[in-house]
Amino acid sequence: MRRLLACCCLVLLLGSAATAQAQQGLTKVAENVYSYVNVKPGTPQNSFAANAGIVIGTRGVLVVDSLVSAKEARRFIADIRRITHKPVRFLVNTHSHLDHALGNSEFRRLGATIICQELDARSMAANGPSQLAGAASYGLSAEDMKGTVLALPDLTFPDRLRIDLGGVSVELVYPGPSHTAGSIFVHIPERKVVFTGDILFTDFHPFLVEGDLANWPKALDAVAALGAQSIIPGHGPLSTVKDIADMKEYLVIFDAKARELAAQGGDPAVLAAELKKVLPPRSQGDGLIAANLALRYLPKK
Numbered sequence: 524m525r526r527l528l529a530c531c532c533l534v535l536l537l538g539s540a541a542t543a544q545a546q547q548g549l550t551k552v553a554e555n556v557y558s559y560v561n562v563k564p565g566t567p568q569n570s571f572a573a574n575a576g577i578v579i580g581t582r583g584v585l586v587v588d589s590l591v592s593a594k595e596a597r598r599f600i601a602d603i604r605r606i607t608h609k610p611v612r613f614l615v616n617t618h619s620h621l622d623h624a625l626g627n628s629e630f631r632r633l634g635a636t637i638i639c640q641e642l643d644a645r646s647m648a649a650n651g652p653s654q655l656a657g658a659a660s661y662g663l664s665a666e667d668m669k670g671t672v673l674a675l676p677d678l679t680f681p682d683r684l685r686i687d688l689g690g691v692s693v694e695l696v697y698p699g700p701s702h703t704a705g706s707i708f709v710h711i712p713e714r715k716v717v718f719t720g721d722i723l724f725t726d727f728h729p730f731l732v733e734g735d736l737a738n739w740p741k742a743l744d745a746v747a748a749l750g751a752q753s754i755i756p757g758h759g760p761l762s763t764v765k766d767i768a769d770m771k772e773y774l775v776i777f778d779a780k781a782r783e784l785a786a787q788g789g790d791p792a793v794l795a796a797e798l799k800k801v802l803p804p805r806s807q808g809d810g811l812i813a814a815n816l817a818l819r820y821l822p823k824k
């Protein structure tokens with residue numbers, strides 16, 4: 524129920540200011556590495572502005588995240604085919620949330636091996652069916668979700684996995700719990716690129732309800748320590764080390780102020796407004812402030 528409630532709030536917030544904008548398509552960030560950065564504002568129909576990407580080796584293509592539905596995955600695949608006709612060998616889920624993983628089945632149809640850290644693979648198996656069955660509660664219609672079926676990972680790992688794509692290697696790294704228990708980042712050392720998944724939100728308020736706030740800053744430090752020149756967050760534009768520092772600061776400020784406000788008590792909407800005043804500014808996802816506060820800090824009704 525907590526999850527459902529949180530995602531409803533996500534829909535309310537991300538979807539509220541929706542206006543149609545052109546999709547950006549795949550953007551080259553380094554040799555054979557492309558980001559698929561979604562446009563703002565996020566809506567259920569554009570996977571809540573979740574980002575994705577691809578790495579192309581001589582053996583084939585590795586895809587990072589599959590978006591929210593079969594329809595969204597097909598949009599992504601059509602854009603991939605504008606860049607390369609090499610086989611899609613691997614689909615990596617940075618974590619188990621629906622906006623990063625419900626498009627998986629379209630990549631399985633292409634023959635891709637689906638990979639996820641083991642803890643989030645378990646979450647996907649446990650929560651995927653209810654996410655799919657409850658798609659309407661996230662603002663996704665039957666038409667939006669047409670053809671979407673759950674496709675669980677084929678391959679899981681505990682800490683690190685290195686994939687040789689031919690001419691370029693991709694490292695999947697688990698820095699301990701952060702946004703979810705098993706969130707990973709995807710590092711391409713030879714190209715100085717990292718896809719952070721939802722370990723990093725830039726200019727979006729993050730979803731914190733399942734987060735490990737003690738270890739999350741360490742995960743952000745691990746991303747910063749890579750020295751990557753291209754940092755693709757889970758939501759938001761291409762990012763910098765300053766964005767990573769801002770995210771760490773955000774988590775500390777949120778946690779301290781939310782605890783203080785929860786101890787004080789009162790109307791949740793008023794408390795959320797108080798909290799917003801002290802948070803680093805973000806242009807997207809305002810409604811998640813109230814959702815994170817209610818679901819993580821305030822007493823359950």
Ligand SMILES: [Zn+2]
Nearest residue numbers: 618620702721
């Ligand atoms: Zn997420």
